[in-house]
Amino acid sequence: VCFIPGGLDCSISFISHVLGKVCVHGRQKEMLSVLVPRLTELTSSDCIWQRMCWRLLERVPERWMEAVLLGFVQSTPGPDVLSRLLGNLVVKNKKAQFVVTQKVLLLQYCHGTEVLQNVGGYLSLDGSRRALLVKVLQELLETWSSSSAVKHSPPEQQQYISKAILICLSHLKEPEIESCRQELLTSMMEGVKCHLDSSLPQVRRLGMIVAESISSRINTDGPVLKFQYEEDEEVRELKSLLVQTPAISAVPSLPEDSKSEKAAAAQPLVSESNKKSHSAASVVPDEESDAELDSDDELIPYDMSDDKELKVKAPVYIRDCIEVLTGSEEDMDKWEATVKALESLIRRNPAATREVSVELAKILLHLEEKTCVEGFVVLRQRAQVAVLTTDPVPVAKYLTSQFYSLNYSLRQRMDILDVLVLAAQELSSPKSHGKTKQPDAQKPCIQVLAASDSPKDWRRVVDERIKSKTRRFATGQSQVEQTFSPNEFNSVAGHFFFPLIQHFDRPLTTFDLLGEDHLVLGRLVHTLAVLMYLAVNTVAAPAMGKALLEFGWALRFHTDSYVRQGLLSCVSSVLLSVPAQRLLEDVAEELLETQSWLGDVLEKDPDGDCRRLALQNLLLMENLKKKLEPAPS
16 A cells, blocks of 8 residues: 655555456455455555545445455455445445445355455445345345245255355344335245245255344244254354354454453442342252242152053954954054064065065054154054065055055155155165184183983084184184075066156146146155166166156256255166166167256256266266277277
């Protein structure tokens, strides 16, 4: 910063041009890391330097104003300092107003929370700028409550806008809230509906937090909205933005001597108040203890040390379980014991389960919690998986047919998808049976046959004696001789897969996958991707792959990012599960169209996860091409 001796008038337009040119050429950090601290120090105690700083920024040409303002907003340590350096620039200059109120808040989302706090605090620190604060909040809420913006903008931008809304809310005063209360209420109701309709849990939670915050500000005396969600570090950070931190005063700081004098003067007051609080605290417990002594001292508690909890015996037959679950008896203990024992009973009695498998699957699908059973949802799901893996074909036919039937809730339809995925994973996983070779470092011992042992046990005893006296030089963990069973999902993969893609485009009275029930559509697409992946090396894999590519082609432009992510996972599953040779023979044309679509997703999709999955699929296609290329002679 230059100094002009002799009190002469001068023009700083040249310095403004230099500042703008340096910032627009990407040297913001180097220039402002030196300039901003110096200006902060000079303007803290001198109003002339404040006017010089305002004039310096006002003379920056409009074509360079954005670069200079962004640099100042990012490098300034707080909103009070930013207010000293910028003054009312956003009121006087339309370009500066557009950058601060539109570009930083609505068109960009790469800045940190400190930048948003600087902007919100700067707009609230002067009466002439507070009208812009209310206007900015209304525009942010308009974007936040737009269903199109929720569908097409990435979650990172929605989180950025939510932070900006909370910061602006924290700076509003009661008269300002009263003047726009109805607009805030309307935006809150529309926005929370759009966010709760989203398939992404992060977006839904953002909608809940912002709606709670708006409700707490416009209904200070009445009831407020309250949602249930998991509290984590991100949630606590968002809620902390609603609590306005006191701004550091822009008045010049006091000298150190006066600070120490004020602190010394305040210290006796604090100590005296502490003494009073301690004395009051010492009196209260005595009064409470006297009240407790006068209460029910003469009543002797009943001795319940020998009481034992009565355990209800669970049924031992499948049909008995069906009677308990479908009966109208009010024995809740027996019902609870049946729910807890059902899975193990199904797996121990596969023959009896197959006789009533479809009936049992129907009961479990409609089973509701009659009493408070810990982990009821998990217990019911495990029992459904056990029934489906015990008798796959008829139960899979029943469940897939009920997925598109009437009079089912969305929760039941998603339960069907979850059960199909878990059962397919269990059927496709290798089941090994073998004996473990024990470690050889055992001490020799002598075993004596008991009188009750049968003569057949002599060989076992002899083998153990030989094993204990045999020296081996191999080291390491126990070796298992495994005998693997065939993939049980091979013969039933089609029964799980094909019925799910037959009627997805037929809307029902209470179920429309291509309409408002896009959350279930996303779960369906992800389920199909998992089933396709688990069908690797099966006979039905090529036919499943071709059908899945055709299914995905009809949904490739879906507005929900969760659905698009599922479609990209389907493409990955097809490329990984179907042999490369069969892909070129059966679906070569579909692969070319899919490759073109993946390129568009990689370049234009607003969702980061979709772009990442598209890139992975393109790399998989390149690897397949390399494998199929003939080796050079």
